[in-house]
Amino acid sequence: METNHNREELIHDVIERELAMFLNTKNMGGTASCQENPDMFRRWRWMIFSVLSDEYIGSYNDDLIEAERVGRNFMTEKYARMDDLIPCVSPNMDKVRKITATERVWMQELLQEFPLLFPQSLARFDMYFPAEMETLSERSLDLYQECVDSALSRGENLARKRYSNFYARMGLGTLEELEARRREKLHQS
Template identity: 25%
Template sequence: MDERNQKPLVDEVIQKEWKMFDKVNSLGGRASCQDNFPVFYVMRYSQFSVWDKDVLESYYADLLKAGSQGMNIIEQKYAYMMRETSPDYYEKYLREFLPGITEEKKCLAEQIMEIVMGFYSEAEKMYPGIAARGRGGSRRESISGETSVDVYQRGELLTYSSATLKLYYAMVKRKKDTGQNMVLDIYARTAECCGYDGLEAAEKAARKRKEFYQ
């Protein structure tokens, strides 16, 4: 993927997500991260800039469709996350207001999760300092208090259309089959955006600082 050629589309995706993120109503009131666009941009750019073009275009179409229907899929992502973090609240207050999850989407999401969590496990072993400053790996709270990677990732995947999920699965499967680790690619792009000269420098800094993004 040519990052330079895709940057305009990546930026469009991020802007549409930011508008939705800004309108998310959380139980504890407005979160501080909702007023920090620079960090939001780095986090999302680091992810989207390593995606295949067809996946990015499909997700952009998802955002456009959601917007035209008055839906906030970023808010839906956090609601889906609460299926695991607060199941009683989810069942009582959220489930009936969310789009139904088809068996096809569930299956695709879990196939993707199996590969992505494998990427994450490998990346965590190679760069534990960077990994420790982000979300915890599997169904646990990280030291930063963020929801675990698997809960967050699954919640996000469930907001994608079936078309996007199929393309996403094809992307991560190809990367796995060719020995690529998408999580390491995201780490590398994040390190670059934060001004570090490669992952080794970012790892060294992460072990010294409380937050990777300081």
């Protein structure tokens, strides 16, 4: 029980550090609409961390603390990378590509299994995910890879698990139930 409490506190600390960076990210067109909804930011980021190891989350927290110390803003870097405004910031692009390839397969499986719940393409993932991975330290990349390898060895899809956790936490039901509701709504139209 104590471990879960400490884990949730650590996730909370990481998200609050990220949120401070996110809210300080300057956008070309002014404040982005997503910056006006910090609660949704917290929910989405919790979803990401909900399937990752305590070791990874702790290492990433260390990355955030170090970034704060030296004046880096991971969110600014991530969005600048997405728009190809700055050069790569990763210490190891081979690891970034390897992790991204597996996560992309998992997202593709999720989109195929639940096409009504996830009607989007992989274009956003292809832009967003590698840019996020590029901000990680070498140690955090290694620990993220361990999370991926562990999931693969158990036959798990971390993307599916993330969204299952998210919708359960929101009280919306399972992925299967949500897909069925969308299918039913589609047939009623």
